[in-house]
């Protein structure tokens with residue numbers, strides 16, 4: 872039996888992650904029997920509020936199935952953000968970080984994740 876893939880979804884309230892690509896793919900993986908769970912959504916926009924949008928059915932279903940915690944990076948320095956991510960990682964033991972926020976922030980999240988041995992998409 873495969874170990875559960877535990878996901879940190881960065882930018883999960885966005886169009887590409889919450890509607891168009893990642894949430895549907897994660898739901899499909901789960902549907903096909905792959906043990907996968909989105910444990911944390913890191914986004915300045917509240918995913919619960921975003922999921923109320925008519926166009927955000929995949930995000931709504933992901934929240935309903937996985938109950939991910941919301942991590943709000945707004946206003947945090949890089950050091951503070953890393954500390955918050957480290958605390959979340961020690962709780963959830965992420966195996967995968969999906970980085971789907973604005974490209975300007977990709978590098979910080981990638982460096983954080985790979986330096987902790989977490990796979991990155």
Ligand SMILES: NC(=O)c1ccc[n+]([C@@H]2O[C@H](COP(=O)([O-])OP(=O)(O)OC[C@H]3O[C@@H](n4cnc5c(N)ncnc54)[C@H](O)[C@@H]3O)[C@@H](O)[C@H]2O)c1
Nearest residue numbers: 882884885886887888913914915916944971972973974976
């Ligand atoms: N929309 C597309 O068709 C498409 C296609 C291919 C790739 N992409 C890529 O996906 C990424 C997101 O695009 P989008 O269209 O979903 O944009 P979007 O603006 O809808 O979503 C981006 C999300 O990132 C969040 N965000 C902003 N700053 C953040 C931070 N510091 N930490 C975490 N989250 C933060 C925003 O609040 C938002 O929810 C981009 O890198 C884009 O190039 C988009």
